[in-house]
Amino acid sequence: MTQTDSRPTSPAADRSRWVALTVLCAGMLMVILDQTIVNVALPTIQDDLGFSRSGLAWVVNAYIVAFGGLLLLAGRLGDLVGRRNVLVAGLVVFTASSLLCGIADTPGQLVAARFVQGVGGALASAVILGMIVTLFPEPAERGRAIGAFSFAAAAGGSIGNIAGGLLTEALSWNWVFLVNLPIGVAVVVLALRVVESDRGLGLRAGADVAGGVLGTGGLMLGVYAIVGAGDHGWWTAHTLGLGGLAVALLAGFVARQATARSPLLPLRVLRSRNLTGANAVQALLVAGAFGFMFLSALYMQQVLGYEPAQVGLAILPAALVIGAVSLGLSARLTARFGARAVLLPGLAVNVSGLLLLRRVPVDGEYLVDLLPAIVLLAFGFGLAMPALTALAMSSATPSDSGLASGLFNTTQQVGGALGLAVLATLAASRTDALFAGGDARAAALTGGYQLAFTVAAGFVLTAIVVAAVVLRRDEPAVADAPSLVVEMDGAVAPAPLPGVGSGAPAGVERDGAGASVVVASADGGAAGEGEVAAGPLPAH
Numbered sequence: 001m002t003q004t005d006s007r008p009t010s011p012a013a014d015r016s017r018w019v020a021l022t023v024l025c026a027g028m029l030m031v032i033l034d035q036t037i038v039n040v041a042l043p044t045i046q047d048d049l050g051f052s053r054s055g056l057a058w059v060v061n062a063y064i065v066a067f068g069g070l071l072l073l074a075g076r077l078g079d080l081v082g083r084r085n086v087l088v089a090g091l092v093v094f095t096a097s098s099l100l101c102g103i104a105d106t107p108g109q110l111v112a113a114r115f116v117q118g119v120g121g122a123l124a125s126a127v128i129l130g131m132i133v134t135l136f137p138e139p140a141e142r143g144r145a146i147g148a149f150s151f152a153a154a155a156g157g158s159i160g161n162i163a164g165g166l167l168t169e170a171l172s173w174n175w176v177f178l179v180n181l182p183i184g185v186a187v188v189v190l191a192l193r194v195v196e197s198d199r200g201l202g203l204r205a206g207a208d209v210a211g212g213v214l215g216t217g218g219l220m221l222g223v224y225a226i227v228g229a230g231d232h233g234w235w236t237a238h239t240l241g242l243g244g245l246a247v248a249l250l251a252g253f254v255a256r257q258a259t260a261r262s263p264l265l266p267l268r269v270l271r272s273r274n275l276t277g278a279n280a281v282q283a284l285l286v287a288g289a290f291g292f293m294f295l296s297a298l299y300m301q302q303v304l305g306y307e308p309a310q311v312g313l314a315i316l317p318a319a320l321v322i323g324a325v326s327l328g329l330s331a332r333l334t335a336r337f338g339a340r341a342v343l344l345p346g347l348a349v350n351v352s353g354l355l356l357l358r359r360v361p362v363d364g365e366y367l368v369d370l371l372p373a374i375v376l377l378a379f380g381f382g383l384a385m386p387a388l389t390a391l392a393m394s395s396a397t398p399s400d401s402g403l404a405s406g407l408f409n410t411t412q413q414v415g416g417a418l419g420l421a422v423l424a425t426l427a428a429s430r431t432d433a434l435f436a437g438g439d440a441r442a443a444a445l446t447g448g449y450q451l452a453f454t455v456a457a458g459f460v461l462t463a464i465v466v467a468a469v470v471l472r473r474d475e476p477a478v479a480d481a482p483s484l485v486v487e488m489d490g491a492v493a494p495a496p497l498p499g500v501g502s503g504a505p506a507g508v509e510r511d512g513a514g515a516s517v518v519v520a521s522a523d524g525g526a527a528g529e530g531e532v533a534a535g536p537l538p539a540h
Contacts, residue, residue: 036160066118068413069220075406078127090123095184130405218249277470278392287419325382346384353377
């Protein structure tokens with residue numbers, strides 16, 4: 001039996017892929033880090049530029065609205081015009097707008113520059129995962145590569161808190177943005193040198209302008225309504241009106257995709273249970289994780305009296321544990337037991353960490369009340385996220401990997417924004433009620449955080465149920481008809497394989513009693529996580 005091997009044929013080619021992976025992860029780390037590095041600098045920015053309390057939130061929200069709203073469109077653009085082209089364009093926009101953020105001297109200038117920075121971040125990050133999946137078609141190597149990507153994406157938040165605190169205290173708030181300049185320039189130069197160029201399908205293959213307007217407008221309005229709910233309230237005309245309009249635009253987007261000749265989001269990709277299920281699980285997991293990062297930092301500052309740099313150092317173990325688990329253990333376990341089998345225990349460990357946090361006291365001690373929960377949360381996240389990423393991308397074909405990557409990142413941002421808005425609102429409402437009832441400020445704040453951590457644990461418990469019910473152990477890619485390779489007396493000839501969902505080149509082995517068909521998955525491995533699916537060769 002002959003099977004096609006898609007791995008590089010020379011050590012130099014193999015090394016170049018891992019160098020390219022390093023560059024891609026560096027770009028992802030820079031973009032993700034920027035979402036949190038600004039958090040600890042917000043009070044200083046408010047004092048220096050004269051932001052109002054409500055206006056200050058838009059230093060964060062302007063970035064989130066642009067970033068979350070454009071990810072899906074950016075991912076599909078990568079498929080159409082070339083992923084490296086979109087990556088480099090995004091990095092250039094991100095780096096240039098970081099300079100504008102760093103030199104801004106009015107609130108309006110900073111918010112506008114943050115919006116443009118979100119555009120650049122969306123363009124760059126939307127295609128990175130799809131590029132990694134294409135670079136590493138072999139399952140074991142793909143697992144290690146996805147582990148590196150997951151570490152860059154997950155640890156960026158923790159590193160951002162640390163870097164933000166240190167830069168703000170040592171230099172000024174401007175440097176939380178200006179630090180991106182040398183990093184961005186270096187990543188752009190290296191990307192042009194070590195990341196292989198790809199042509200893309202061409203705009204005619206999916207230049208759905210109407211779909212792009214509907215989808216991007218709906219996502220942006222939806223994220224805007226979510227992040228503004230904390231100020232306006234969930235049941236106000238502002239939130240409900242914008243939310244309703246967002247739903248209408250997204251419904252129009254789906255209807256457009258069902259009828260367009262060249263849809264931006266071919267609905268066939270949503271037939272994959274692993275793709276849709278993994279995105280649903282990720283939204284719930286990230287909702288809890290974002291809440292933990294934000295609310296635990298507030299608990300340490302407002303209740304325990306930590307300084308910004310102390311908060312960053314307190315969360316540092318999370319980055320270290322996520323790195324150790326996602327870069328090593330998770331990939332090995334996934335290769336041996338399968339992604340779904342690793343995901344479920346990872347989610348369960350994450351729940352246990354959140355349940356520990358729901359017991360934090362007013363006079364909490366870091367080593368007793370925080371560190372064990374932080375380690376559990378990081379260990380569970382480090383296990384779950386690479387496995388979840390592998391499941392989400394398992395059915396993506398090369399022509400749709402950018403779209404699947406953009407969809408996965410969109411779900412992460414929308415889930416995080418929604419989870420944070422819900423948890424922050426619940427915590428504030430509970431705190432107000434306790435304070436009105438006579439509790440001291442510290443006790444009222446702690447009660448609010450305890451409720452939020454409990455609800456966050458509920459999010460992840462729901463994710464466990466969805467993962468157990470929806471996700472499948474094995475699922476072929478949803479794509480065009482595969483080809484197969486027929487081997488007979490040493491001769492190998494390609495032939496179409498009608499009536500089968502997807503597959504890469506495979507082999508047919510004759511043993512004298514007939515022939516058997518072997519279909520390999522699109523990632524170069526055999527169907528079913530390396531297991532061969534055989535059957536009789538149809539008569540011709």
